[in-house]
Amino acid sequence: MQIxxxxxxxxxxxxxxxxTALFPLAxxxxxxxxxxxxxxxxxxxxxAYAVWQLLIVGPSDT
Incomplete structure (x- = not known):
């Protein structure tokens, strides 16, 4: 299960x-x-976790 x-x-x-990624950093x-x-x-x-999951890894194309 992913957070x-x-x-x-x-x-x-x-x-x-x-x-969602930048609000906690701010x-x-x-x-x-x-x-x-x-x-x-x-x-x-x-x-940092939100940036990793949402911006760097991102959604899959399938």
Missing amino acids: IDPNHPFFRPVWRRWA WAGIEVYGGSPGWAMLFGAVG
């Missing part, structure tokens, strides 16, 4: 994949600015 399934119909529009920046490095690392890891 994020790039083949799910919700992620068919490209803008949703980008938004939130990690806000947490760093706010002085919460633990939350920043958590959201950074979630964002």
